[in-house]
Amino acid sequence: MVSLEEAKKAVGEALNCGRLALLIGRCRVFYEGRAASKLSEGDRLLVIKQDGTFLVHQATKMHAINYQGPGSRISVRIDEGENALVVSSQRTKPLLERIDVKFFEVHFADSFHLRDDEKLKLFGSERELSELLMQDLHLIEPGLFPLKQESDIRKGTIDILAEDFRHRLVVIEVKRREAGLDAVTQLARYVDEVSKRKDKATRGIMCAPTITPNALRMLEREGLEYFRLDYEIGNPSARIRGLEKKQKALHEFNDSKEPNT
Amino acid sequence: MVSLEEAKKAVGEALNCGRLALLIGRCRVFYEGRAASKLSEGDRLLVIKQDGTFLVHQATKMHAINYQGPGSRISVRIDEGENALVVSSQRTKPLLERIDVKFFEVHFADSFHLRDDEKLKLFGSERELSELLMQDLHLIEPGLFPLKQESDIRKGTIDILAEDFRHRLVVIEVKRREAGLDAVTQLARYVDEVSKRKDKATRGIMCAPTITPNALRMLEREGLEYFRLDYEIGNPSARIRGLEKKQKALHEFNDSKEPNT
DNA sequence: GCGATCAGCGGCACG
DNA sequence: CGTGCCGTTGATCGC
Numbered sequence: 118m119v120s121l122e123e124a125k126k127a128v129g130e131a132l133n134c135g136r137l138a139l140l141i142g143r144c145r146v147f148y149e150g151r152a153a154s155k156l157s158e159g160d161r162l163l164v165i166k167q168d169g170t171f172l173v174h175q176a177t178k179m180h181a182i183n184y185q186g187p188g189s190r191i192s193v194r195i196d197e198g199e200n201a202l203v204v205s206s207q208r209t210k211p212l213l214e215r216i217d218v219k220f221f222e223v224h225f226a227d228s229f230h231l232r233d234d235e236k237l238k239l240f241g242s243e244r245e246l247s248e249l250l251m252q253d254l255h256l257i258e259p260g261l262f263p264l265k266q267e268s269d270i271r272k273g274t275i276d277i278l279a280e281d282f283r284h285r286l287v288v289i290e291v292k293r294r295e296a297g298l299d300a301v302t303q304l305a306r307y308v309d310e311v312s313k314r315k316d317k318a319t320r321g322i323m324c325a326p327t328i329t330p331n332a333l334r335m336l337e338r339e340g341l342e343y344f345r346l347d348y349e350i351g352n353p354s355a356r357i358r359g360l361e362k363k364q365k366a367l368h369e370f371n372d373s374k375e376p377n378t
Numbered sequence: 379m380v381s382l383e384e385a386k387k388a389v390g391e392a393l394n395c396g397r398l399a400l401l402i403g404r405c406r407v408f409y410e411g412r413a414a415s416k417l418s419e420g421d422r423l424l425v426i427k428q429d430g431t432f433l434v435h436q437a438t439k440m441h442a443i444n445y446q447g448p449g450s451r452i453s454v455r456i457d458e459g460e461n462a463l464v465v466s467s468q469r470t471k472p473l474l475e476r477i478d479v480k481f482f483e484v485h486f487a488d489s490f491h492l493r494d495d496e497k498l499k500l501f502g503s504e505r506e507l508s509e510l511l512m513q514d515l516h517l518i519e520p521g522l523f524p525l526k527q528e529s530d531i532r533k534g535t536i537d538i539l540a541e542d543f544r545h546r547l548v549v550i551e552v553k554r555r556e557a558g559l560d561a562v563t564q565l566a567r568y569v570d571e572v573s574k575r576k577d578k579a580t581r582g583i584m585c586a587p588t589i590t591p592n593a594l595r596m597l598e599r600e601g602l603e604y605f606r607l608d609y610e611i612g613n614p615s616a617r618i619r620g621l622e623k624k625q626k627a628l629h630e631f632n633d634s635k636e637p638n639t
Numbered sequence: 640g641c642g643a644t645c646a647g648c649g650g651c652a653c654g
Numbered sequence: 655c656g657t658g659c660c661g662t663t664g665a666t667c668g669c
Binding site: 409411441444445447505528556590591593 | 656657658659661662663664665667668669
């Protein structure tokens with residue numbers, strides 16, 4: 118158990134010296150900003166980082182139940198009337214937003230200096246897959262020629278723009294995980310834009326490890342193509358293992374408008 | 379400073395008693411699963427929750443640099459050769475994923491019991507706005523009649539389905555924040571689906587506090603409508619303040635295909 | 640359990 | 655600065 122005064126001192130020290138502050142105690146939480154929330158009394162962990170990051174964690178779940186990103190202004194005061202320690206975070210960045218955490222009891226409070234100059238090295242991002250695929254377009258089909266990667270058009274950003282052996286434009290959308298309706302809609306939007314802009318017949322290809330049945334149905338109805346993208350994540354980088362054209366069998370179109378005769 | 383043995387004991391105790399564990403120290407982090415990552419030596423905060431949540435935080439930024447959601451299996455061992463404490467988290471849920479945090483020095487390690495039965499009460503969600511709007515459709519235009527909220531169609535979920543005074547179907551998409559291209563695409567998808575399915579002329583209305591210029595251009599080209607949604611978040615609930623039809627002036631269509639005659 | 644969408648999304652990279 | 659979009663997205667809700 119820590120007195121409210123001691124806890125206040127610990128947080129103040131963290132703020133002054135640019136250190137990490139940790140607080141554990143029984144509190145209520147109040148938030149108002151883009152949305153609003155209330156959380157009644159209970160034990161929580163409060164993490165305050167030197168950049169203004171402000172995280173209120175409950176005992177379970179991954180995400181902080183209330184939070185504020187870097188850049189928020191933090192203040193501490195003791196509410197004599199309620200005999201509570203109030204830690205507040207305020208920012209003005211997207212909007213005026215504030216969080217108040219009112220501690221009635223503090224079980225732990227301290228500050229720590231974290232020395233850390235390292236940045237995470239991440240492998241297996243979509244960008245990385247896209248770059249790999251860019252160099253191996255023949256995996257999709259022979260004669261496919263890369264034109265541009267990350268091509269900005271008005272309706273968004275095309276992962277890969279290519280040309281096939283018949284000089285048709287090909288828009289390729291790469292997904293590192295299962296493609297859903299949103300991914301198909303995205304691809305359709307790009308194909309639409311490119312074909313109109315260039316006034317050329319344009320193909321659209323979705324490359325993803327899997328695709329939901331619904332999404333595949335819509336994709337094929339829109340005249341787009343799906344290739345199953347099989348990839349492996351080595352530690353220095355990812356590697357494309359295979360790429361296989363997939364198509365629904367005709368009889369699987371069981372809700373097609375045309376009967377099968 | 380805490381000895382590796384003591385730190386191991388603290389984590390073990392947390393695991394046994396279903397408590398929250400906090401570890402601060404100099405470590406390396408290794409992750410492999412849906413992606414892979416490496417993080418070289420530095421000071422970090424490790425949070426382990428009773429539900430298996432596993433968070434590695436650096437000194438800045440909101441998000442944990444490496445993480446694992448609830449349900450992961452945690453283990454601790456001391457690597458005698460390297461004289462390090464290795465805390466690992468493994469799960470199999472979406473895939474086999476593991477994180478290893480190798481501590482060479484531990485500055486702090488303890489476990490805490492958090493008693494907390496409360497759930498966050500959040501106000502101002504899209505669902506809430508949608509419900510409010512459902513009861514005030516006349517704010518959009520007189521004679522608009524609500525048919526259904528949260529209507530599932532094959533291509534997704536329609537926020538509000540209504541009928542106007544001419545008995546045309548109206549698909550309404552509500553956004554609590556700025557509408558972008560994706561939101562417009564989504565609405566267009568629903569309108570397309572509904573009009574085909576019911577074989578009726580169908581309108582599409584986007585209600586959002588703001589809309590990006592790009593999105594507005596695309597929306598109007600698709601023949602959809604935008605209403606500026608002005609709302610306020612009181613604490614017990616949100617309130618719709620106003621709803622105003624917005625339309626681009628003709629001269630703003632500077633890249634329209636048709637000249638203005 | 641899968642599937643689609645929301646999130647106080649956050650964060651990044653490019654115009 | 656906006657704007658689009660990825661994310662080891664996570665979390666929720668409806669089927």
